[in-house]
Structures are given as structure tokens and as C-alpha cells.
Amino acid sequence: MEANTVEVRELHKTYGATVAVDDLSFTVGPGQVTGFVGPNGAGKSTTMRVILGLDAPDGGSALVGGRRYRDLGTPLREVGALLDAGAIHPGRRARDHLLWMAQYNGLPARRVDEVLEQVGLTQVARRRAGGFSLGMRQRLGIAGALLGDPPVLLFDEPVNGLDPEGIVWIRGLLRSLAAEGRAVLVSSHLMGELEDTADHLIVIGRGRLVADTTVRELVAAASADRVVVRTAHRTQAMTALANAGATVAATDHDRLTVTGLTSEYVIKVLNQHALPFTEVAAHRASLEEAYMELTRDAVEFATYTRPLEA
Numbered sequence: 001m002e003a004n005t006v007e008v009r010e011l012h013k014t015y016g017a018t019v020a021v022d023d024l025s026f027t028v029g030p031g032q033v034t035g036f037v038g039p040n041g042a043g044k045s046t047t048m049r050v051i052l053g054l055d056a057p058d059g060g061s062a063l064v065g066g067r068r069y070r071d072l073g074t075p076l077r078e079v080g081a082l083l084d085a086g087a088i089h090p091g092r093r094a095r096d097h098l099l100w101m102a103q104y105n106g107l108p109a110r111r112v113d114e115v116l117e118q119v120g121l122t123q124v125a126r127r128r129a130g131g132f133s134l135g136m137r138q139r140l141g142i143a144g145a146l147l148g149d150p151p152v153l154l155f156d157e158p159v160n161g162l163d164p165e166g167i168v169w170i171r172g173l174l175r176s177l178a179a180e181g182r183a184v185l186v187s188s189h190l191m192g193e194l195e196d197t198a199d200h201l202i203v204i205g206r207g208r209l210v211a212d213t214t215v216r217e218l219v220a221a222a223s224a225d226r227v228v229v230r231t232a233h234r235t236q237a238m239t240a241l242a243n244a245g246a247t248v249a250a251t252d253h254d255r256l257t258v259t260g261l262t263s264e265y266v267i268k269v270l271n272q273h274a275l276p277f278t279e280v281a282a283h284r285a286s287l288e289e290a291y292m293e294l295t296r297d298a299v300e301f302a303t304y305t306r307p308l309e310a
């Protein structure tokens with residue numbers, strides 16, 4: 001297997017009575033950003049911890065470049081990770097923290113200054129991490145992940161708590177790391193966060209695989225066959241389109257979502273009835289909408305509450 005690939009196969013992990021990861025299999029391929037999505041408690045962090053050898057699986061395997069983490073020669077050269085940005089000793093200066101990591105892993109000290117530059121911390125390299133903002137701590141954590149120039153990178157909820165500028169920066173960084181041919185796995189409990197970043201998606205719920213798909217396919221499936229219409233003649237348009245065989249929902253005072261007809265046919269029907277419109281467009285679902293569609297059954301199940309007995 002190539003060095004820039006992660007393979008998770010039939011992974012199983014329990015903590016006491018809690019099944020955190022349940023027969024999970026997926027591959028993180030090179031040259032793309034793979035989003036790892038699921039609600040809180042779905043098992044994302046546990047999976048990443050197992051990949052990084054911080055937790056032992058009860059069954060199955062998680063291999064980096066075909067090897068278990070503990071069999072990697074110099075792990076930092078094979079896989080870098082940002083798990084918990086708060087984990088740096090507050091009294092330690094940023095540069096010293098990275099120098100210690102470099103020395104411990106037999107990496108040249110010049111890499112420290114390179115990664116500090118890459119994450120934009122050169123100016124504050126001699127300050128103590130305790131005085132760092134969350135955004136600066138995230139950057140320092142990422143500098144540590146990049147230190148060994150690894151072909152595989154894992155980021156657990158990297159945008160959590162960041163300001164918009166920090167979020168834009170991280171997105172750009174993830175894209176450029178993937179463009180260099182690396183395998184990049186990034187977790188989030190918010191699908192929308194990955195909209196402009198991920199190429200591929202692994203969606204999990206309760207430790208199990210829900211979807212393994214490209215962002216493009218997922219959005220296309222959720223968008224399929226839906227047309228958005230804007231018209232001041234909402235009621236008449238709803239009647240005309242429904243009579244033409246469409247399923248129509250009013251989504252705003254002047255907006256309809258039409259299913260079952262092409263946009264060309266929708267225009268034809270509106271013209272036949274001399275109904276003016278300001279917009280007829282094929283709907284493109286957001287990633288968040290696609291996710292809702294994907295998990296709707298599971299959510300319905302989860303939010304079902306038994307009525308009180310009389």
C-alpha cells in the first residue's frame with residue numbers, strides 16, 4: 001500500500017458497555033481531503049486515536065501506509081495529527097515545544113523554523129503557549145503535525161472555536177496539503193463546515209458507516225429533480241404545476257420548490273398559464289441539506305418519543 005493512504009478495516013472498539021466504533025471500514029486516499037462526519041459521540045475521535053496508536057482496537061485494523069502505527073519507524077514522518085490543541089504545556093515556549101518534538105523524533109531543527117513560518121507563528125515563536133489564543137494554539141498544534149513532513153495528516157475538529165479568518169486559513173491549508181498529494185482526514189460534526197473543503201466524505205453514526213461518497217455525488221443525489229421557482233403568483237403557480245404532475249412545496253412567500261418536472265417543463269407550464277416569474281433554477285442542495293436527507297431516518301428514530309400513557 002502507498003505511504004499516503006490510511007486503511008480502516010472492520011474496526012471495532014468498545015469502552016465498557018459503550019460501542020464507540022462498530023465494524024467500520026473506509027480508506028483515506030492520497031491527494032484529497034476526506035471529511036469525517038458524524039454527530040457528537042459518533043466515534044470519530046476514537047477512530048483517529050486508534051489510527052494513531054493511542055487506543056488499541058478490540059477488532060479489525062487501522063493501517064497507515066499498510067502498517068500499524070506502532071510498526072512505523074519514525075511516526076512523525078509517516079503521519080501528523082492535530083487532536084487536542086489544548087494539550088500543550090502552558091509554560092512552554094512555542095519554538096521550544098517544537099524543538100523538543102523534533103529532537104525526540106530525530107528531525108532536523110531547521111524544520112521547526114519552517115513549520116513556524118508555514119503556520120504564521122514566527123513572530124510569536126518565543127512566547128509561552130499559555131498566553132496563546134485558541135487560534136494560535138491550533139496553529140501550533142498544526143505546526144507539530146507538519147514537522148515530519150508526513151504523507152498522511154489527521155485533523156480532529158480543526159475549526160472548532162476559530163474566528164472566520166482562522167477558518168479560511170485552515171481550509172486553504174487543508175486544500176494545499178491535499179494538492180501536494182497527501183492523504184488528509186478532517187473530522188467535523190457539522191457537514192456544512194466541509195462544504196468547500198472536502199472532496200470525499202466518510203459519514204458515520206453510532207460507530208457505523210452511514211455513507212462513503214464524494215461530495216459531488218452526495219450533493220447531486222440530494223439536489224436531483226428539484227427546481228426552485230420565484231413568482232409573485234404563488235398560489236396559481238402551485239395549482240398549475242401540481243396539475244402538470246409535480247409535487248410542489250411553498251418554501252417562502254414568493255418561492256416554490258418543485259419536484260418531478262425539469263426546469264424547462266416548469267417554464268413551459270408557467271408560460272402556458274401566463275404566470276410571470278422572476279426565477280426558475282435547478283436546485284443545488286447544500287451539503288448540510290444532503291446530510292439531513294441522508295440521516296433523516298436515523299434522526300426520526302432518535303427523536304421519536306413514546307407518548308405518555310394515560
Ligand SMILES: Nc1ncnc2c1ncn2[C@@H]1O[C@H](COP(=O)(O)OP(=O)(O)OP(=O)(O)O)[C@@H](O)[C@H]1O
Nearest residue numbers: 015018020038039040041042043044045046047189
Ligand atoms: N475513553 C473513553 N472511555 C469511555 N467512553 C469513551 C471513551 N472515549 C470515547 N468514549 C465513548 O465512545 C463514543 C464515541 O466517542 P468519540 O469521542 O469517538 O465520538 P466523536 O464522534 O469523536 O464525538 P465528538 O464529536 O463529540 O468528539 C461516545 O459514546 C463516547 O462517550
